Each structure stands twice: as structure tokens, then as C-alpha cells.
Amino acid sequence: MIIKEDFCLAPFNTFGIEALAYELSIITSINELKELYVAGELSKKLLILSKGSNILLTGHFKGLVLLNQIWGKEIAKEDDNHVYLNVSSGEFWPSLVEYTVDNGWGGLENLTDIPGKMGAAPIQNIGAYGAELRDVFVSLEAFDLTNGKLVTFNKEECEFDYRTSIFKSKFKNRYFITSVLIKLTKSPIINLSYKPLADAFKDRNIEEVTISDVSKKVAEIRESKLPNPDKLKNAGSFFKNPIIEMDKYHDLKLEYDNIPSYALKNSTYKIPAAWLIEQCGWKGKRVGNVGVHEKQALVIVKYDTATGFQILDLANSVKKSVFDKFGIDLEFEVNVV
Ligand SMILES: Cc1cc2nc3c(=O)[nH]c(=O)nc-3n(C[C@H](O)[C@H](O)[C@H](O)COP(=O)(O)OP(=O)(O)OC[C@H]3O[C@@H](n4cnc5c(N)ncnc54)[C@H](O)[C@@H]3O)c2cc1C
Numbered sequence: 001m002i003i004k005e006d007f008c009l010a011p012f013n014t015f016g017i018e019a020l021a022y023e024l025s026i027i028t029s030i031n032e033l034k035e036l037y038v039a040g041e042l043s044k045k046l047l048i049l050s051k052g053s054n055i056l057l058t059g060h061f062k063g064l065v066l067l068n069q070i071w072g073k074e075i076a077k078e079d080d081n082h083v084y085l086n087v088s089s090g091e092f093w094p095s096l097v098e099y100t101v102d103n104g105w106g107g108l109e110n111l112t113d114i115p116g117k118m119g120a121a122p123i124q125n126i127g128a129y130g131a132e133l134r135d136v137f138v139s140l141e142a143f144d145l146t147n148g149k150l151v152t153f154n155k156e157e158c159e160f161d162y163r164t165s166i167f168k169s170k171f172k173n174r175y176f177i178t179s180v181l182i183k184l185t186k187s188p189i190i191n192l193s194y195k196p197l198a199d200a201f202k203d204r205n206i207e208e209v210t211i212s213d214v215s216k217k218v219a220e221i222r223e224s225k226l227p228n229p230d231k232l233k234n235a236g237s238f239f240k241n242p243i244i245e246m247d248k249y250h251d252l253k254l255e256y257d258n259i260p261s262y263a264l265k266n267s268t269y270k271i272p273a274a275w276l277i278e279q280c281g282w283k284g285k286r287v288g289n290v291g292v293h294e295k296q297a298l299v300i301v302k303y304d305t306a307t308g309f310q311i312l313d314l315a316n317s318v319k320k321s322v323f324d325k326f327g328i329d330l331e332f333e334v335n336v337v
Contacts, residue, residue, distance in 0.1 A: 001025065001035040003064070012067065013052030014115065014229035014236075017308045021047070021065035028069050028090075030143060030150065030178055036066075037148035046145060047337060048176055050090070050117035054124065054235055056315075056336045058308035068119055070178060073099075083184045084138065089119025089177045093126075101215045106188020107136040109211040110197070112218040115229065115236075119177040123167045124333065125160040129218050130194035134160040136182045142175035151175070162270075163240050163333055190214060196221060225296050233302040234293070238315055239273040239330045252326060273322075273330055274298045280321035290314045312336060 007024040010016050023044070027033060036042050045063025049055070070090040077084045083105050087096060093116050097108040110131035114121075121133045122140055139154045159166040167175060188211045192198040200217050201209055227234050244252075249269040252259050256279075261269045277283065277297040284294035289306040291314070293299040300315055319330045 001032060001039060001041075003041070007065070009049070009052070009057060009061070009065070012049055013055050013057055014233060015052075015056060015302055015308070015311065016229075016233045017057040017311075018305075019057040019308065020060040022060065022062050024065040024067055026067045026069055027176070028071070030070070033066075033143045033145075033176055033178075034148060037145070042145045042148075046173065048119075048173070050120045051092070051115060053115045053229065054120060054334055056235060056308050056311055056334050058312055058336060061337065066176060068117060068176075070119075076181060081186055083186065084181060085184060086179055086181050087118045088179050089117060091118040093117060093121060097215065100184055101211050104188070104211070105184035105186060106211045107131075107182070107184040109188075109215040110191055110194070110218055112215045113222050118180050122158055122160070122165055122177060122180060124163045125158075125165050127163065129197050129221075130191050132160070134158075136184060138181040138183050140177055140180045142177045144175055146174060150178070162243070227293055227296075227299060227301055232293075234299050235334045237273075237296075237298040237333050238300040239277070239298055239318070240333045241270050241273045242276075242328050242330060243268050243270050244328060248327070271328065276322045276326055276328060276330070277318055280318070280325055282318050282321065287314055287317075292318065 002025065004024045005022065007021045008018065009021055010018045025036060041064060047061050047063060047065045048068060049065050050068045068090045070088045072088040073091055074086050075083055076086040094113050096118060097112050100108045110129040111126060114126050114128060122137065126133050134155065137155050139152055142151050142153060144151055190206060190209050192201060197217060200221065243264065246267045249261060260272050260275050263269055274297040277292065282292040283297040285292050286303065288310060289302060289304040290310050291301055291303060293301050300311060302311060315332065322328055322330050
């Protein structure tokens with residue numbers, strides 16, 4: 001059990017915020033978590049940090065950061081149709097997707113290149129291009145930071161929903177996820193439910209499209225639309241797409257005939273936050289060293305040195321504009337710490 005002091009977190013968050021962790025421990029095994037628990041270290045203020053691609057640090061972290069580096073994956077079981085993979089929480093998601101696609105196991109290809117680690121994937125039920133983690137999720141194992149015990153959660157218990165789970169609500173910061181069990185298929189079903197992806201294959205016979213084709217196309221589309229944090233610091237979509245009631249939707253439709261929307265099952269509508277932000281004139285706008293990305297209005301970018309507070313200020317200004325114009329309160333997707 002090694003605890004480092006005044007550890008710079010800049011390389012460990014994709015916004016590259018130069019915040020310090022007053023204390024930090026690198027976690028490579030469950031035993032290390034147990035040791036910290038027994039030593040009373042887990043009663044401090046805690047932050048679990050994996051790849052830092054969904055986090056905004058607004059200042060130094062005056063507590064103990066648990067930096068997740070628990071690696072490993074294994075086939076837990078296998079039959080003629082499925083492979084069950086048990087993946088440690090520190091595994092890098094893009095490498096995992098590549099590994100499954102190379103093996104011909106379907107399920108993760110639409111989620112190519114989401115730049116986080118396995119353990120964070122259930123936290124917000126990561127999703128992209130018509131797929132979500134919950135589609136392949138079986139169960140997870142987590143270390144209860146309050147009593148040092150290991151617990152298993154099945155899919156229902158995780159309460160997955162659009163960009164959320166029980167770990168973002170009732171159990172926020174209570175569990176360190178140590179591994180996740182996912183179920184992949186040996187006879188992949190190609191998922192082209194997301195229109196831009198379907199459009200990309202419109203000239204191909206769907207029977208001939210492979211998961212490798214899908215994975216490559218998703219990578220291409222992402223590359224063309226989203227800024228690479230290695231070149232332009234960001235944490236992906238800063239805002240969630242809001243879901244509004246039918247009455248509110250009809251009111252807006254009267255005023256904005258061209259408002260894009262997706263009807264959901266329970267008479268609610270999902271509105272693309274990017275459209276709302278763009279209508280408020282924010283797309284491509286820069287304020288000091290912070291701005292809204294020119295190609296994707298959901299993404300806030302850091303051009304040069306800027307503090308987490310400056311990024312948060314801009315995010316709040318965007319939120320206020322959308323509320324003033326449309327009466328819709330945007331929710332942050334990024335975890336503000
Ligand atoms: C360019 C870019 C594109 C992106 N595209 C997408 C996308 O298409 N879809 C999508 O859903 N997301 C996307 N994201 C967001 C992000 O990559 C995902 O949410 C990812 O799962 C976060 O993983 P992480 O390891 O970086 O988590 P971190 O940012 O380190 O942590 C995120 C949250 O999870 C908690 N946490 C992390 N690990 C654990 C653990 N082991 N146990 C318990 N809690 C934990 C943290 O405390 C924090 O609250 C994108 C980000 C970027 C920068």
C-alpha cells in the first residue's frame with residue numbers, strides 16, 4: 001500500500017487539468033483496496049479515477065484518489081453461441097473492443113474507440129451508434145468502500161438507463177467496480193439502427209457487412225466528428241440529450257417547426273442537445289481558452305491552459321442560454337469534481 005502525496009493529475013484526465021491529488025494510491029488488485037480499508041484510508045474523501053475521460057476537475061482534490069489499474073481478462077464460460085468475458089475494470093475499452101472484434105465476437109463493435117476503461121463503462125452505461133453497454137452486460141463485481149466487502153450486481157440491480165446507472169445516483173462513490181462480465185455472440189447480428197451508420201453502408205449488401213467493417217466505420221465517423229483529446233483537450237459530450245414530456249414537445253414544435261426529436265416509448269421525446277446549443281449560437285464559439293467544438297456542439301474543448309472552473313463557467317453559460325431560449329434544463333454528462 002503506497003500513498004503518494006501532491007500527485008499531479010494532468011496526465012490522468014483528458015481535459016489535462018493541472019490539479020493535484022493531495023493523496024493518491026495506484027490500485028492494481030482487490031487486495032490493495034482491502035489493505036487501504038483495513039488501514040482506515042477509505043474513510044477519507046475519495047475519488048475513483050480510471051482514464052479520466054468523463055471527468056472535470058475544478059480544483060485540487062483534497063482527499064485520496066484511487067487510480068484504477070486492475071488489469072486482466074478471461075473467458076469465464078463459452079458455448080456454441082456465446083462467449084462470456086470477465087474483464088478487469090482497469091482494461092482500456094478501445095483495446096477490449098479491438099480484441100473482441102479480432103476474435104469475431106459480436107456486441108462491442110458499435111462502441112469502438114470510447115476512450116475510457118472497463119470499470120467506468122457501467123457508471124454511465126456508455127453508448128454510441130445505436131448500442132449501449134447494457135446490451136452485453138451480465139453482471140459486475142464491486143468493492144464496497146464503506147465496509148470492505150465484495151458484492152455482485154446483476155443487470156437489473158444496476159438500473160441502467162440513458163447515460164446513467166445506480167452508480168451515478170443512489171450508490172454514487174460507494175463502490176469501486178473491480179470487474180465486469182459481458183456476453184458476446186459468436187454469430188454477430190449487425191446493428192445499423194443508427195442512421196448515419198446505416199447510411200455509411202447503404203451501397204453494401206447487409207449480409208456481407210462484418211463486425212470488423214462496423215468497427216472501422218464507427219472509428220472513421222468518430223475521427224471525423226470528435227476532437228481527439230491528445231490533440232485538443234476535451235471529455236467527450238459535456239451534456240446529455242434532454243428528454244421532455246409530450247406537451248412541452250408540442251409547444252416547442254409550434255415555435256420551432258424544424259426541431260429534431262426521437263419519440264421514446266413512454267410519450268416522451270429525446271431532443272439532441274447539440275441542436276439546442278447550436279441554435280443558441282454556441283457552436284464553434286471560443287471564450288478565452290475554452291470553447292464549444294466547431295463540429296460537435298456537445299463537446300467543450302480546452303484550447304490552451306485553462307482551469308476547470310473556466311470550463312465549468314462556459315458549460316454553465318451554455319446551459320443558461322438553452323434554458324432561456326427553450327425552457328430546457330440541460331444535464332451534464334461529465335462528472336464535475
Ligand atoms: C473524445 C471522447 C469521446 C467519448 N465518446 C463517448 C461515447 O461515445 N459514449 C459514451 O458513453 N461516452 C463517451 N465518452 C466519455 C467517456 O469516455 C466514457 O464515459 C468512459 O466510460 C469514461 O471512462 P474513464 O475510464 O475515462 O472514466 P473516468 O473519467 O475516470 O471516470 C468517470 C466516472 O466513473 C467513476 N469511475 C471510474 N472508474 C470506476 C470504477 N472502477 N468503479 C467505480 N467508479 C468508477 C469515476 O469516479 C467518475 O465518476 C467520450 C469521451 C471522450 C474524451
